[in-house]
Amino acid sequence: MSPQPNTPGRAPAAILEDVASGVVVADASDPASLQRLSLACQELAGAFRRDSDKAMRDLAEVCVEGLARALEDPSLAPMALQSVNDAVTRLQALLSRPGAHPAPDARARPPERVERDADTVSLFGDFLQESGDGLSRADQILMAVEEQGANAEHVNSLFRVFHTIKGTAGFLDLADVVELAHTTETMLNRCRQGELKLEGEPTDLCLEATAVMRAMLDAVKVSVEQSLPFSRAADLSGLLGRIQAATEGAAPPSEGATIPAPATATAPAVPGPAPVAAPATTPGSPAPGPVPEPRLTPQADALTGAKAVQPPSAPPPASAPAAEPEPEAAAPAVAFDSPAHPEGRATAADGTVKLKETLKVDLERVDSLVAMIGELVVVESMVVNAPEIVQGATPRVRNCLAQLAKVTRDLQDVGMRMRMVPVSGVFQKMARLVRDLGRKSGKQVRMQLAGETTEMDRSMVEQVADPLVHLIRNACDHGAEAPEARLAAGKPAEATIRLSAYHEGGSIVIELSDDGRGLDREAIVAKALRQGLIRSAEGMSEADIDALIFAPGFSTAKVVTEVSGRGVGMDVVKRNVEALRGRVTIHSRPGQGTTFKLVLPLTLAIIDGMLVACGEERYIIPTLSIVESLRPDRQMLVTVAQVNEMVNLRGEILPLLRLDRLFGVDGARADPTQALVVVVEGVGRRVGLLVDEVVAQQQVVIKTLGEGLGDTPYVAGGAILSDGRVGLILNVEQIVGLSQRRAAARPGREPASVPSVPPRSSANVEVRP
Amino acid sequence: MSTDVQKRSSAAQALWDAAATLAGKFMTFKLGDEEYAIEILKVREIIGLMEITRVPRVSSCIRGVINLRGKVVPVVDLRVKFGMSAIAATEQTVIIVVQCAIGGRELTMGILVDQVLEVLPLQASQIEPPPSFGTAELDAGFILGVGKAEKRVIFLLDIGKVLSAAEAREVAGAGAAA
Numbered sequence: 028m029s030p031q032p033n034t035p036g037r038a039p040a041a042i043l044e045d046v047a048s049g050v051v052v053a054d055a056s057d058p059a060s061l062q063r064l065s066l067a068c069q070e071l072a073g074a075f076r077r078d079s080d081k082a083m084r085d086l087a088e089v090c091v092e093g094l095a096r097a098l099e100d101p102s103l104a105p106m107a108l109q110s111v112n113d114a115v116t117r118l119q120a121l122l123s124r125p126g127a128h129p130a131p132d133a134r135a136r137p138p139e140r141v142e143r144d145a146d147t148v149s150l151f152g153d154f155l156q157e158s159g160d161g162l163s164r165a166d167q168i169l170m171a172v173e174e175q176g177a178n179a180e181h182v183n184s185l186f187r188v189f190h191t192i193k194g195t196a197g198f199l200d201l202a203d204v205v206e207l208a209h210t211t212e213t214m215l216n217r218c219r220q221g222e223l224k225l226e227g228e229p230t231d232l233c234l235e236a237t238a239v240m241r242a243m244l245d246a247v248k249v250s251v252e253q254s255l256p257f258s259r260a261a262d263l264s265g266l267l268g269r270i271q272a273a274t275e276g277a278a279p280p281s282e283g284a285t286i287p288a289p290a291t292a293t294a295p296a297v298p299g300p301a302p303v304a305a306p307a308t309t310p311g312s313p314a315p316g317p318v319p320e321p322r323l324t325p326q327a328d329a330l331t332g333a334k335a336v337q338p339p340s341a342p343p344p345a346s347a348p349a350a351e352p353e354p355e356a357a358a359p360a361v362a363f364d365s366p367a368h369p370e371g372r373a374t375a376a377d378g379t380v381k382l383k384e385t386l387k388v389d390l391e392r393v394d395s396l397v398a399m400i401g402e403l404v405v406v407e408s409m410v411v412n413a414p415e416i417v418q419g420a421t422p423r424v425r426n427c428l429a430q431l432a433k434v435t436r437d438l439q440d441v442g443m444r445m446r447m448v449p450v451s452g453v454f455q456k457m458a459r460l461v462r463d464l465g466r467k468s469g470k471q472v473r474m475q476l477a478g479e480t481t482e483m484d485r486s487m488v489e490q491v492a493d494p495l496v497h498l499i500r501n502a503c504d505h506g507a508e509a510p511e512a513r514l515a516a517g518k519p520a521e522a523t524i525r526l527s528a529y530h531e532g533g534s535i536v537i538e539l540s541d542d543g544r545g546l547d548r549e550a551i552v553a554k555a556l557r558q559g560l561i562r563s564a565e566g567m568s569e570a571d572i573d574a575l576i577f578a579p580g581f582s583t584a585k586v587v588t589e590v591s592g593r594g595v596g597m598d599v600v601k602r603n604v605e606a607l608r609g610r611v612t613i614h615s616r617p618g619q620g621t622t623f624k625l626v627l628p629l630t631l632a633i634i635d636g637m638l639v640a641c642g643e644e645r646y647i648i649p650t651l652s653i654v655e656s657l658r659p660d661r662q663m664l665v666t667v668a669q670v671n672e673m674v675n676l677r678g679e680i681l682p683l684l685r686l687d688r689l690f691g692v693d694g695a696r697a698d699p700t701q702a703l704v705v706v707v708e709g710v711g712r713r714v715g716l717l718v719d720e721v722v723a724q725q726q727v728v729i730k731t732l733g734e735g736l737g738d739t740p741y742v743a744g745g746a747i748l749s750d751g752r753v754g755l756i757l758n759v760e761q762i763v764g765l766s767q768r769r770a771a772a773r774p775g776r777e778p779a780s781v782p783s784v785p786p787r788s789s790a791n792v793e794v795r796p
Numbered sequence: 797m798s799t800d801v802q803k804r805s806s807a808a809q810a811l812w813d814a815a816a817t818l819a820g821k822f823m824t825f826k827l828g829d830e831e832y833a834i835e836i837l838k839v840r841e842i843i844g845l846m847e848i849t850r851v852p853r854v855s856s857c858i859r860g861v862i863n864l865r866g867k868v869v870p871v872v873d874l875r876v877k878f879g880m881s882a883i884a885a886t887e888q889t890v891i892i893v894v895q896c897a898i899g900g901r902e903l904t905m906g907i908l909v910d911q912v913l914e915v916l917p918l919q920a921s922q923i924e925p926p927p928s929f930g931t932a933e934l935d936a937g938f939i940l941g942v943g944k945a946e947k948r949v950i951f952l953l954d955i956g957k958v959l960s961a962a963e964a965r966e967v968a969g970a971g972a973a974a
Contacts, residue, residue, distance in 0.1 A: 401866025644850065690852035732851065732861050735903045735959055736870045740853050745861055745868040753849040753861045753868050 039074040040122050046071055047115045058098060064111065065094040086114045140254045146455045151251045153452065154195045156385055158244055161188040162237045169234050177225035185233060186215040203263055204243055210267050211236045214274040232270050239266060393445050400442035401747055407435040408749050444482065450528045451479035453492050457499055461524055464503040471520055472507050477527035483535055487627060490607055491537065494600040498539050498623050499524065506543030506621055516618060518542065530651050540622035546615040548572045573613040577601040636727050636756065639705065639718040641686045642695035645754050647727060647746055652759040654706040654713060656721060659699050674704055674715040681706065683715045684762065689741065695719055709763040716762065725749065729756060815941040816920035822943065824913040824950055825892065827875055831950045833916065833943060838955055840893040842912055845885050859908055864893065871906035872959060896956040905959050918943045
């Protein structure tokens with residue numbers, strides 16, 4: 028903060044900036060910094076007094092008083108700083124309010140608040156983040172274009188940026204953003220088709236468009252954060268007109284247009300509609316009005332340091348509307364409909380909304396950080412367990428070691444979770460989709476979410492969205508019946524779609540169920556027969572029939588889609604899920620609904636594992652796959668045909684699988700009554716796995732065993748154990764599958780029959796090294 | 797040397813030329829009495845023998861996996877790979893961690909060798925094309941050339957081929973078992 032007290036006539040916004048930065052740097056224990064802050068606040072109060080804005084002046088004066096007291100009594104300083112901070116936040120909000128300042132008459136109208144639910148706010152957060160990234164990319168491309176000329180890839184990337192923004196903005200009802208994006212996109216499309224060259228003016232216009240767009244997005248951000256309605260940017264028409272003119276190849280004879288607009292070059296960093304107005308002062312713009320809102324200029328000037336440029340007195344194009352903010356458009360209340368979770372209001376008590384901020388980090392860096400943390404953990408455990416240290420440790424050393432252990436563990440935790448994101452983001456988008464689809468189709472559909480905090484690898488979350496959209500469309504369009512039909516069937520008029528996520532046996536399951544009409548198996552069979560997918564339905568189980576809807580080509584049949592209510596793009600869903608090395612299962616009951624279960628592998632997931640000993644070796648069994656473990660009695664053991672061992676678990680006969688034989692391990696306990704049976708479950712089946720003992724339970728990060736090893740049967744991956752060794756994580760699904768294929772009980776080290784597990788099956792884990 | 801060159805057919809000459817391009821620095825190591833070498837650029841590091849976790853049901857030449865600073869790296873026992881008898885580890889047994897691109901994939905693997913010798917610069921004139929072994933058991937495709945330094949004969953290994961073959965055989969083995 029530069030102490031510039033008593034500079035007469037500084038714009039309040041500029042002083043407020045000083046105060047804001049002053050609060051950040053102020054140190055409660057440093058009177059000098061408080062003194063400086065106090066001076067700035069006084070100046071601010073003075074500025075507001077000039078502008079006779081009472082509400083703001085009061086706020087500023089509260090700050091001055093608070094600081095004065097803090098200077099007398101240092102113990103009050105932290106509190107005073109906090110209150111200054113709060114006041115600054117509110118003042119910034121007030122200042123950036125459309126027309127609030129400096130236009131005095133705006134004070135008469137209290138800001139209308141718009142409640143936005145948590146879903147919407149998070150959608151805006153994502154949109155702003157993505158669009159911001161897109162615009163940065165666009166700027167980079169444009170700079171490159173200016174230097175080296177445009178190629179097709181440049182144009183395409185630019186087009187995509189604006190296209191994406193347009194799409195999402197349309198969804199979010201941001202009309203002016205859509206308009207600008209659309210106009211720019213249209214121009215770029217002509218460039219794409221080679222009808223226009225991306226050089227000179229079009230490039231400048233693109234640059235200007237990105238700057239204006241960014242300012243608009245900033246304004247949107249403020250509006251969302253303050254729960255205010257969106258204000259319409261007043262003076263887009265100038266820019267839009269010029270872009271349109273350029274698109275049509277009839278650029279207005281404007282000498283200034285070839286210069287990158289200065290006002291946009293200093294893209295206003297301060298949110299609020301005022302900066303949006305700044306580009307209107309661009310030279311060469313066929314200025315719609317004689318002078319843009321004059322009172323905005325000093326503010327924008329002070330904020331950005333940009334030179335306010337007087338527009339040339341070019342005759343305004345006949346079509347250009349006035350530069351004044353259109354009053355009726357000034358506050359188009361963007362009412363968002365009743366939220367999915369009324370309790371999930373994103374609005375805090377003070378009325379401000381916190382948009383989640385994220386930082387994009389190179390994945391490689393995260394991976395290397397995680398790897399390094401792994402190293403640290405191992406070294407830490409080596410240090411802590413070193414005999415020299417254990418023996419000679421004084422209480423102080425022991426204390427430090429405990430501290431070290433704790434910090435290391437915390438760090439490991441953070442590192443492990445870094446790549447993982449909760450599925451809630453995707454889920455909320457789906458909730459929104461259900462709402463919109465329901466409204467469109469006139470059906471009453473309710474969305475229930477569960478397990479949103481379940482975490483998945485980031486890249487997977489993105490890829491699972493597509494298949495989910497397909498499934499939800501189907502559930503809404505075809506699964507859920509119309510209210511009358513539901514009532515007739517004795518069901519509540521409102522259909523329920525339930526989306527849940529949970530861990531199951533080392534996998535992540537995303538389950539989508541509806542209480543609609545279920546699959547029409549007769550229609551499916553009929554269609555499959557017609558299409559020649561099957562010869563006859565004889566001997567087919569219900570599950571077999573249901574699985575037909577995944578057959579490629581099946582989905583394209585419109586007739587069946589309507590009759591059966593399913594089938595749109597199901598093969599695509601299946602392919603997408605399989606691309607993630609997962610699988611889809613269906614469970615459907617006529618008249619009661621359908622459940623789709625997407626079972627996805629964990630990538631860099633943390634699993635809870637049970638470390639078991641088997642001879643010399645240690646293996647990790649995912650805790651979620653374990654049903655129970657027990658030491659069997661002699662009478663629980665059953666043999667079939669001398670070789671097939673079974674264990675009788677309270678009447679349930681489970682195949683007994685000796686891990687040492689399966690893996691060829693020496694020195695394991697041969698007598699089951701001296702060992703431990705771990706009952707594991709996978710793909711709906713259970714087997715008893717004979718191991719020596721359970722060593723520990725621990726969380727582990729699944730790692731690939733490394734390229735170059737090819738397929739590793741029965742092993743899902745490796746994990747670094749606390750002693751630094753690599754432990755192998757068992758692939759329970761494959762092991763259970765083994766028993767299914769009768770090879771389970773074959774004695775000997777090399778069972779002749781190994782299940783034909785498809786390589787890279789679902790539970791196979793692959794992690795980037 | 798020049799008289800040698802003139803005696804060669806053009807096909808053989810191509811082999812010699814190819815061998816000559818190998819000139820550079822090599823890491824030499826021993827397996828039994830034999831001396832082998834890998835291009836130094838493919839060697840990432842040399843680590844002492846550490847605890848290797850056996851991986852069940854993979855090819856016998858794969859000793860298992862190790863924890864290389866948090867990364868799981870497979871280790872190939874080169875003796876087994878080359879059909880020599882396995883011996884107990886000695887003080888000098890080490891793991892050479894190599895990194896090479898195979899089919900667009902970056903492969904990091906450890907190879908277990910009896911002893912590392914030195915980094916040896918080889919001139920083009922010191923390298924000859926691989927001998928044809930006739931019906932030798934060892935696939936000569938692993939050998940890029942033969943280096944000669946003083947009286948020593950050093951086989952220059954195409955480590956990428958050795959390792960990808962280890963994987964290929966392992967996969968084939970798994971397939972046969974199924």
